[in-house]
Amino acid sequence: MAIATVNPATGETLKTFDALNAGEIEDHLIRAEQAFQQYRDTSFAHRADLLLKAADLLDADQDTIARTMTTEMGKTLVAARAEAAKCAKTMRWYATHAEELLADEQPDPADVQDSGAVRAVVRYRPLGTVLAVMPWNFPLWQVVRFAAPALMAGNTGLLKHASNVPQTALYLDELFRRAGFPEGCFQTLLVGSGAVEDILRDPRVAAATLTGSEVAGRSVASIAGDEVKKTVLELGGSDPFLVLPSADLDKAARTAVTARVQNNGQSCIAAKRFIVHTDVYDAFAERFVAGMAALTVGDPMEEDTDVGPLSSEQGRSDLEELVDDAVHRGARALCGGRRPPDHHSGWFYEPTVLDGITAEMRIHHEEAFGPVATLYRVEDLDEAVTVANDTTFGLSSNAWTRDADEQTRLARDLQAGGVFFNGMTASHPGLPFGGAKRSGYGRELSGHGIREFCNMTTVWYGPEE
Known part of the structure; x- marks a missing residue:
């Protein structure tokens, strides 16, 4: 894929970039290593000052970088501003908390006395x-949620960003430099995916x-495994959204719409499969479909747009194939299911709700990366859990119930890195984020x-004689 800014609202290529050559990559690696040897021994207070400066600069740049993100990958301008604000918030959170999070831990001497230690740290x-x-879908947030903790821990970073968001990638490089981080602490590498193996x-x-x-993820994990290097992987999801009889249906349906179409439906943690108890299925479906059908699809730069374009023509084609396969095999489109007829340029797709989903349909097994929801009717809690875990x-995961026993059961049995009750999944700097099964391993935030990218060192002190 070419390294280029292509506006997904129009399909127009706005700017192209040359990939770094081997010599330029080597220069970046040299600078990263040199920076680490110095930066690793700086104080938490010094690192915090730098990161707080970056947060202030990001706040000042919020509208400019938001417009860059919207131009490059199509998220609404409102969402892009919120993403920039969240990044600044996370920088400040780590600047404030990193020292205590990485403070030395001292086991009780009585607990390790039989090791011969006077004390241990x-x-x-x-x-x-x-x-x-x-990836491109949260081009600022995905990077900051790695970079803020990594830099506060004393690491240095190299960013290989998605090839369709090069200007956002270069902005991040510039941001940390403007904040005063030493040369080489954080560097953007404009390279294609073929260069990743040699760098890793x-x-x-x-x-x-x-x-x-x-x-x-498989590719990076296998290379890193061969080199015996630590990895953290977040590989997407097909998150369930369970609605049970005790739920507040009005609130659940409103939240379901937002949970499905956030970021134009292109979010790993967007709710995608809506699993509804038969007793409230019809009432929920009516509200949910009405909410999805009422959304405004249009220019992502407009303040009143709810859903912008998909990030690429291929992304829209992939989504269309999933919907068409489902409909061909008997699913019903309760709304949407096509390209908007009034958008003749750009990669738009109507907010869509499908019901009658069966295991023979691709969409039952594959992640739908766009504003397409699937509805499932279940008879009881056991079936809800079975369908939720059938991925x-x-x-x-999300679950709407006010029944304490059901909450206990779902928190125990849903196979996911998170269970959110009576609200939608969201990431927060103070809560661990990551998945289970093929959604990856390790945790961010x-x-x-x-601590993921720290060497946990046991320091043992014997008696001095």
Whole structure:
């Protein structure tokens, strides 16, 4: 794929970029290693000052970078501004909390006395340069949720961003430099996917983090495994949204619409499969379909647009194939199911709700990356859990019930990295984020995320004689 900004609302190529050559990549690796050798020993207070400066700059740049994101991948301008604000918030959170999260831990001497230790300490030290392979759908947030903890831990970062968001990638490079981070601490590499293997195998790269497709995750994990390097993977999801009889149906349906079409439906943690108890199925479906059908599809730069275009022509084609396959096999489109007739350019697709889904349909097994929801009618809680878990993914889940026993059961039995009751899945810097099954492994955010790229060192002190 060419490294280029192509406006998905018009299909127009606005700017192209040359990929770095081998010599330029080598220069970046040298700078990253040199920066790490100095930066690793800086104080938390110094790192925090730099990251807080970056947050302030990002706030000042919010509208400009939001317009860049909207232009490059099609999210609404309102959503892009919110993404920039969330990134600044997360930078401040890690600047405030990193030192306590990575503080030395001292086991009770009585608990380790039989090891011969007078005392012992567990320390968290940075690993080195971390390669981040990031996707286009949240082009600022996906990077910051890696970069903020990694930099606060004393690591350096190399970013290989998606090829369709090069201007956002370069902005991040510039942002950290403007904030005063030493040269080489954070660098954007404008390279294609074919360059990733050699970079990851380089001994100056200590670890990797990837958010993206299962195919990309398998590739990076296998290379890193061969090199015995740490990885964190987030590989998408097909999140269930369960609605049970005690739910507030009006609130559940309103939230369901937002949960499905956030980021134009192109979110790993967007609810995609709506699993509804038969007692409330018809009432919920009526509200949900009405909400989806009422959404405004249009220019993502307009303030009143709810759903913009998909990020690429291929992405829309892939979504159409899933819908067409389902309809051909007996599913019903309760709304949508086509390209908007009044949008003749750009990669738009109508918000769509399908029911009558069966296991023979591709959409039952594959992630629908766009504003398409599938409805399932279930007879009881047992069937709801079975349908929810009938996927290779396990990123997050949503459940609407006010029954405490049902909540206990679902928190135990839903196979996912998160269970959100009576609300929609969202990431927050203070909560660990990641998945189970083929949604990946490892965690981002919170204390768990910042420790992923640290060397947990046991320091043992024997008696001095």
